[in-house]
Amino acid sequence: MEPNIPLLELVGIRKSFGGVAALTDVDFTLNAGEIHGLVGENGAGKSTLMKIIAGVHAEYQGTMRLAGKPVRFRSARDAKAAGIGMVHQELSIVRDLSVAENVLLGVQPLNRFGLVDYPKMTRIAGEQLQRLGIDVDPRLPAGALPLGLQQLIEIARVLFSGARIIILDEPTSALSPPEVERLFDLLRRVRDEGHSLVFISHFLDDILRVSDTITIFRNGRRIETAPVRRIDKRWIIERMIGAGHEELEESYTGEIQLHSRPDAKVVMTAEGLTRPGMFEDVSLDVRAGEVLGIYGFMGSGQLELARALFGKLGLARGRVLLDGRETHLVNTAAARRAGIAFVPESRRDMLFHMEPVFKNVSISILDRISRLWVRPNAERTIANKHVMSLQIRPPLVDRPLGTLSGGNQQKVALAKWLTFLPRVLLLSEPTRGMDVGAKDDVLKIVKSLRAEGIGVVVVSTEPETVLSLADRILVMKRGRIAREFADEVVSKDRLLAAA
Amino acid sequence: MTDSTAVAPARRAAASGWLQAQLRNIAPFATLIVLVALFSALSPSFTTFDNFTNILSQISVTGIIAVGLTFVILCAEIDLSVASVANAVGIVIAYFTLQDPSVNIHNVPLPGAAAIVLGLVVSVLFGCATAIGMTVIGIPSFIMTLAMLQIGAGICAMLVRGQIAYNVPSLIHTLGAGSIGPVPWIVIIAALVLLIGHIVLTYTRFGRYIYMTGGNREAAEYSGINTKAIIASVMVIAAVCSGLAGMLGVARFGSAQQDEFGDFLLDSISAVVVGGTSLFGGQGGIGNTIVGLFVLGVLNNGLDHIRIDSFLKILIRGLILLLALIVNVYAQRMRTRAATTAAAS
Ligand SMILES: Nc1ncnc2c1ncn2[C@@H]1O[C@H](COP(=O)(O)OP(=O)(O)OP(=O)(O)O)[C@@H](O)[C@H]1O
Numbered sequence: 032m033e034p035n036i037p038l039l040e041l042v043g044i045r046k047s048f049g050g051v052a053a054l055t056d057v058d059f060t061l062n063a064g065e066i067h068g069l070v071g072e073n074g075a076g077k078s079t080l081m082k083i084i085a086g087v088h089a090e091y092q093g094t095m096r097l098a099g100k101p102v103r104f105r106s107a108r109d110a111k112a113a114g115i116g117m118v119h120q121e122l123s124i125v126r127d128l129s130v131a132e133n134v135l136l137g138v139q140p141l142n143r144f145g146l147v148d149y150p151k152m153t154r155i156a157g158e159q160l161q162r163l164g165i166d167v168d169p170r171l172p173a174g175a176l177p178l179g180l181q182q183l184i185e186i187a188r189v190l191f192s193g194a195r196i197i198i199l200d201e202p203t204s205a206l207s208p209p210e211v212e213r214l215f216d217l218l219r220r221v222r223d224e225g226h227s228l229v230f231i232s233h234f235l236d237d238i239l240r241v242s243d244t245i246t247i248f249r250n251g252r253r254i255e256t257a258p259v260r261r262i263d264k265r266w267i268i269e270r271m272i273g274a275g276h277e278e279l280e281e282s283y284t285g286e287i288q289l290h291s292r293p294d295a296k297v298v299m300t301a302e303g304l305t306r307p308g309m310f311e312d313v314s315l316d317v318r319a320g321e322v323l324g325i326y327g328f329m330g331s332g333q334l335e336l337a338r339a340l341f342g343k344l345g346l347a348r349g350r351v352l353l354d355g356r357e358t359h360l361v362n363t364a365a366a367r368r369a370g371i372a373f374v375p376e377s378r379r380d381m382l383f384h385m386e387p388v389f390k391n392v393s394i395s396i397l398d399r400i401s402r403l404w405v406r407p408n409a410e411r412t413i414a415n416k417h418v419m420s421l422q423i424r425p426p427l428v429d430r431p432l433g434t435l436s437g438g439n440q441q442k443v444a445l446a447k448w449l450t451f452l453p454r455v456l457l458l459s460e461p462t463r464g465m466d467v468g469a470k471d472d473v474l475k476i477v478k479s480l481r482a483e484g485i486g487v488v489v490v491s492t493e494p495e496t497v498l499s500l501a502d503r504i505l506v507m508k509r510g511r512i513a514r515e516f517a518d519e520v521v522s523k524d525r526l527l528a529a530a
Numbered sequence: 531m532t533d534s535t536a537v538a539p540a541r542r543a544a545a546s547g548w549l550q551a552q553l554r555n556i557a558p559f560a561t562l563i564v565l566v567a568l569f570s571a572l573s574p575s576f577t578t579f580d581n582f583t584n585i586l587s588q589i590s591v592t593g594i595i596a597v598g599l600t601f602v603i604l605c606a607e608i609d610l611s612v613a614s615v616a617n618a619v620g621i622v623i624a625y626f627t628l629q630d631p632s633v634n635i636h637n638v639p640l641p642g643a644a645a646i647v648l649g650l651v652v653s654v655l656f657g658c659a660t661a662i663g664m665t666v667i668g669i670p671s672f673i674m675t676l677a678m679l680q681i682g683a684g685i686c687a688m689l690v691r692g693q694i695a696y697n698v699p700s701l702i703h704t705l706g707a708g709s710i711g712p713v714p715w716i717v718i719i720a721a722l723v724l725l726i727g728h729i730v731l732t733y734t735r736f737g738r739y740i741y742m743t744g745g746n747r748e749a750a751e752y753s754g755i756n757t758k759a760i761i762a763s764v765m766v767i768a769a770v771c772s773g774l775a776g777m778l779g780v781a782r783f784g785s786a787q788q789d790e791f792g793d794f795l796l797d798s799i800s801a802v803v804v805g806g807t808s809l810f811g812g813q814g815g816i817g818n819t820i821v822g823l824f825v826l827g828v829l830n831n832g833l834d835h836i837r838i839d840s841f842l843k844i845l846i847r848g849l850i851l852l853l854a855l856i857v858n859v860y861a862q863r864m865r866t867r868a869a870t871t872a873a874a875s
């Protein structure tokens with residue numbers, strides 16, 4: 032290939048959905064053998080552009096050239112044949128297939144009878160996962176694994192498919208720091224073998240660490256592209272959301288003094304909660320007006336613990352008290368009536384993609400605003416209020432939820448619980464997939480809820496999330512509470528050391 | 531920020547997106563129109579008022595069953611026992627009605643009202659058994675209702691022992707076989723049941739829960755909805771609809787015997803699915819079911835009018851169902867693509 036012809040070149044790309052522009056005159060260049068970082072606020076158009084490259088959106092205006100030759104993909108299959116692979120933001124793993132089948136989806140090795148060679152498939156998949164540092168039986172059904180592992184399996188599928196252009200749309204959102212580290216090593220190795228990668232993330236540190244070039248998106252436009260050695264975080268934030276917000280990301284990177292509230296009333300007490308294989312003997316207090324953070328690596332049991340506190344997972348032992356009275360959380364409806372609210376880490380599990388935004392918002396309060404008959408207009412009014420206060424874009428409550436960008440969907444998931452305030456709000460990975468501005472919005476919402484006297488529990492595998500939100504932090508390790516931080520100085524390093 | 535800035539191609543794209551999303555509603559309606567046009571052209575006796583009422587009463591029993599089934603399918607479940615329950619309940623009310631001495635059944639004659647109440651109780655019991663099997667024990671609906679189908683057949687067999695009963699309570703006889711003016715009562719009942727079903731699904735909180743549970747059960751649960759209770763109630767509703775259809779059915783057929791409702795399972799499932807209600811749950815409704823009922827009714831009735839080989843008729847019905855299933859799955863995929871994949875992030 033000639034050195035001055037870029038591997039992939041997009042010129043004047045425009046794309047709109049139902050009259051609303053998602054991309055306006057975007058030029059984008061990907062060179063051979065580079066890792067290209069992509070950043071921008073929620074809804075800036077990052078995923079849309081990448082889906083055009085990967086053949087998911089066939090209708091758009093503008094031209095795309097692959098190694099100098101104009102191309103126009105009609106389908107994801109076309110793009111794949113041209114050597115382009117993409118890991119989508121929303122997992123597309125087939126839950127009922129085995130890990131090995133997922134890793135080698137579409138390229139299963141055949142034996143001499145033309146049938147799938149299962150032993151060989153298991154071996155290859157096992158080797159590939161090993162390279163990603165994953166030790167999991169490739170014969171297990173993929174759906175049974177924790178989210179982080181599912182994400183790694185998808186990454187493995189694309190990474191080892193031999194594609195020369197590999198697009199990763201927020202691939203690290205469910206990974207623990209060591210997993211991210213291993214992934215980055217691998218990405219660099221793949222790049223050095225001559226592949227080109229696009230890496231989308233809202234973690235600016237990650238983007239800066241792994242990319243060679245960075246492009247910033249805003250409002251459907253490409254704002255700027257620059258080699259990474261010339262820029263820093265301030266520079267990025269300034270271009271992403273404008274000057275004056277540079278301190279946003281700084282708020283929780285250094286040392287942080289925790290201020291717990293030992294005198295506040297205890298709203299929820301858990302005693303000896305046990306679910307074998309997930310968490311053991313967990314006891315904790317949730318206090319009114321305090322944010323309790325629970326941190327742990329993927330698989331440490333904190334995500335499952337949150338589900339159990341919402342009645343989604345049954346308990347083998349232990350009890351839960353609300354305001355001192357024992358409460359049987361037999362199902363999620365009982366938990367909701369008891370005043371517990373929960374936002375899970377996976378949007379797919381929380382939202383109705385085909386239904387309009389307002390029905391998504393109203394579903395969990397329907398029994399409070401209507402008895403027998405539904406009142407769509409009242410629901411719209413309520414949804415509108417949240418759309419305004421959370422700045423959900425586009426601000427159209429009749430749009431199907433599935434047409435919102437990832438970060439905006441996350442806000443809708445939160446809005447579900449804000450009409451009638453719960454006693455206890457459980458948030459699992461509340462800022463996953465959110466841009467710096469939106470993260471700051473969540474921070475403000477959580478603070479205002481705390482001020483209202485709600486007991487907030489933030490469960491996360493991201494140290495930054497817990498550090499930015501919590502007043503008191505529990506660290507979980509292999510299903511048990513390993514350490515409590517209260518009224519002391521913590522930092523990311525100290526959290527990681529305890530986990 | 532939408533229309534004012536919309537340019538023509540974008541608007542066209544939006545329109546085609548709308549069409550894609552509406553495919554499940556448009557295709558069945560188009561099918562209906564084509565069928566009506568076809569049979570009208572082929573047979574003059576098809577387009578008479580009498581034949582129209584004829585079609586209506588032919589689809590009434592199926593229609594009542596299909597209402598319950600619509601609820602079930604909207605929840606992304608299935609009920610294979612509907613016809614069997616209908617048959618069993620039909621036989622139950624005959625069993626509790628005084629029969630002619632020539633009927634060799636050791637039955638228990640009760641007042642008509644009591645027989646009807648017992649019929650309804652049996653329907654509810656069927657529904658409760660299914661509901662418990664599914665939600666408490668955790669048996670998938672496909673298998674659970676298959677077992678209930680067999681149990682229903684067993685009850686029929688035990689009660690009539692190969693005999694045929696003819697009498698049903700007089701109220702049921704009127705409603706199932708009588709008319710008011712030119713309109714058969716059974717058509718009115720079916721219309722009422724359809725209307726109630728529509729109102730419940732569209733305008734009540736319970737109906738909304740059904741759509742949401744079918745649309746995404748996990749999400750419904752994470753919204754604090756007791757999805758098990760929703761599914762349980764839906765199975766009971768289906769059983770009650772089937773029971774009602776069974777009572778009116780035996781009156782309409784003039785007899786109560788085993789294996790009398792054989793066609794109704796396939797017909798009612800076909801009506802719901804042909805009408806465009808998604809087998810994956812969450813999409814569709816009674817409006818769709820009504821169109822589906824007419825497609826099926828017109829097809830069955832029309833084939834009679836053009837004097838076609840009655841064996842071929844069976845095959846044609848199978849092919850129509852297959853076609854509807856293909857459209858159903860295809861529509862689902864288009865809609866998902868239109869609404870989600872593109873925007874999933
Ligand atoms: N299928 C669709 N139909 C309608 N609108 C869409 C669709 N897909 C995306 N959009 C809109 O296009 C815009 C860009 O979305 P996109 O998913 O590309 O954002 P993003 O930069 O990936 O954001 P995030 O960081 O939140 O994932 C958003 O306003 C979104 O609502």
Ligand SMILES: [Mg+2]
Pocket residue numbers: 077078079120200436437875
């Ligand atoms: Mg995105």
